[in-house]
Amino acid sequence: MNIEVIILAAGKGSRMKSDLPKVLHELSGKSLAQHVVDTCQTLGAKNSHIIVGHGAEQVKQTLTSNKMNLNFIHQKEQLGTGHAVKMANDDLADDCTTLILYGDVPLIHHDTLSQLVEFQQENRNGITMISCLLENPTGYGRIIRNKNNEVIGIVEQKDATEEQLKINEINTGILCCNSTNLKKWVNQLNNNNAQGEYYLTDIIAMAKSEGGSVIAVQPENLYEVEGINTLSQLAKLERIWQLSLAEELMANGVIIKDPARFDLRGYITCENDVVIDINCIIEGTVIIKRGAKIGPNVFLKNCKIGENTEIKANSVIEDAEVKNDCKVGPFARLRPGAILEDEAQVGNFVEIKKSILGKGSKASHLAYLGDSEIGSNVNVGAGVITCNYDGANKYKTIIEDGAFIGSDSQLVAPVTIGKNVTVAAGTTVTKDVADGMLCISRSKQKEIAGWKRPVKNKKAE
Ligand code: UD1
Ligand code: CA
Numbered sequence: 001m002n003i004e005v006i007i008l009a010a011g012k013g014s015r016m017k018s019d020l021p022k023v024l025h026e027l028s029g030k031s032l033a034q035h036v037v038d039t040c041q042t043l044g045a046k047n048s049h050i051i052v053g054h055g056a057e058q059v060k061q062t063l064t065s066n067k068m069n070l071n072f073i074h075q076k077e078q079l080g081t082g083h084a085v086k087m088a089n090d091d092l093a094d095d096c097t098t099l100i101l102y103g104d105v106p107l108i109h110h111d112t113l114s115q116l117v118e119f120q121q122e123n124r125n126g127i128t129m130i131s132c133l134l135e136n137p138t139g140y141g142r143i144i145r146n147k148n149n150e151v152i153g154i155v156e157q158k159d160a161t162e163e164q165l166k167i168n169e170i171n172t173g174i175l176c177c178n179s180t181n182l183k184k185w186v187n188q189l190n191n192n193n194a195q196g197e198y199y200l201t202d203i204i205a206m207a208k209s210e211g212g213s214v215i216a217v218q219p220e221n222l223y224e225v226e227g228i229n230t231l232s233q234l235a236k237l238e239r240i241w242q243l244s245l246a247e248e249l250m251a252n253g254v255i256i257k258d259p260a261r262f263d264l265r266g267y268i269t270c271e272n273d274v275v276i277d278i279n280c281i282i283e284g285t286v287i288i289k290r291g292a293k294i295g296p297n298v299f300l301k302n303c304k305i306g307e308n309t310e311i312k313a314n315s316v317i318e319d320a321e322v323k324n325d326c327k328v329g330p331f332a333r334l335r336p337g338a339i340l341e342d343e344a345q346v347g348n349f350v351e352i353k354k355s356i357l358g359k360g361s362k363a364s365h366l367a368y369l370g371d372s373e374i375g376s377n378v379n380v381g382a383g384v385i386t387c388n389y390d391g392a393n394k395y396k397t398i399i400e401d402g403a404f405i406g407s408d409s410q411l412v413a414p415v416t417i418g419k420n421v422t423v424a425a426g427t428t429v430t431k432d433v434a435d436g437m438l439c440i441s442r443s444k445q446k447e448i449a450g451w452k453r454p455v456k457n458k459k460a461e
Helices: 032-042 056-062 081-086 110-121 179-187 202-209 231-251
Strands: 003-009 047-052 069-074 097-102 127-133 142-145 151-155 169-178 214-217 262-270 280-288 299-301 316-318 345-353 362-370 372-374 385-387 397-399 410-412 415-417
Touching (some): 003 032, 003 081, 032 056, 032 097, 032 110, 056 069, 081 179, 097 179, 110 127, 231 262, 362 372, 410 415
Parallel strands (some): 003 097, 047 069, 127 214, 262 280, 280 299, 345 362, 372 397, 385 410
Antiparallel strands (some): 097 169, 127 169, 142 151, 142 169
């Protein structure tokens, strides 16, 4: 049966004390609601109805999906969870399996939801929901069971009796049922309760009274059903999630020096014996091959790091590729389009953009290499700059195999330095240099005797 999803995301989230709509706050580099959307895609849901209210436009513009249709429905006034779900009545297909999720409960697992859906398909007339046991259930709706241990209803904290408040099985809010039933039930809701809201939870008792059964399943991890109301909860959930990402990597042979100081804000693929030191931030899609070592405080975004390559402390690598047996950093910056061939070395305060550094070539200190093609076994001295920009356009520098570029030289592009050329220190190269030449452009050294250094003017008394 088709799956359609309703995601509630209209609430203001006033306890976040933020202008950003709550569901757009980020966890692990992705908005809370996008986590939910992405998980729904993995379930094969084709349609999702997202109930938006506060910051609706911004939420609409931010959420994306390539496999699922996102249908945004505006809930003008937030009259309760049941009212929110009712907003989808006109758009929700008949007789499909409907999952109700929350834009501020980001970490619900694919496996938990697919189990929920599976149970629902055997329980067509009833409801399948996720509950859990909490030591401190304060604030949550409590699950009411009869003598046969069947779920017969949910009572909200504010409507509960003393006796009911002692129940520690709580409603996570996540549930699944047939869409035709759901539409009928939400039409029957009223707001005769302590909060004057239309409670979605009232459909549980409706299903039961019609003879449907209510099945409650528990998630494997409590964090899956945790909702975000404050920035402090967001930070706590972030750490829990990062720890679980680190655990998964460690289980696959990645050495993480301190899982409490690990931050993955995208996707990473690592081979065995990769070492990741503390305080690294990983964004986008990153691939790290066997035996590579990532030093402390390294930032990696959309890049590939080759076998046995070492990225030393405080380096920043973005949209770049470093092949095998390279050494990078400390304090190196590889910008978009930087490619380091095998055994290349880049040292401190070297910036490389849209350039290939050939096999075994080195730029060990303080250089800028932009829009360049550098062959193999080239030595780029300290302070070398490819002058790629004339203020209007960018030009290319080509340095062929075996060249030696002396310290503090400028290579004014477009320019080609031939094979095995030696550029003397301090040279400004403005024309192509043929293979094997020594290129030197600095003026002869002069020594002037009797030079007096300037002295400070005397202050007027
Ligand atoms: C709800 C459940 C409660 C459960 C708890 C779990 C009801 C009546 N109660 O309570 O049993 O233990 O969640 O966290 O369902 N929302 C809308 N539009 C509305 C109202 C809410 O989009 O009109 C959204 C909110 O943005 C939020 C979610 O629905 O993301 C839950 O609403 P909230 O008011 O926080 O529900 P609770 O009172 O916590
Ligand atoms: Ca409420």
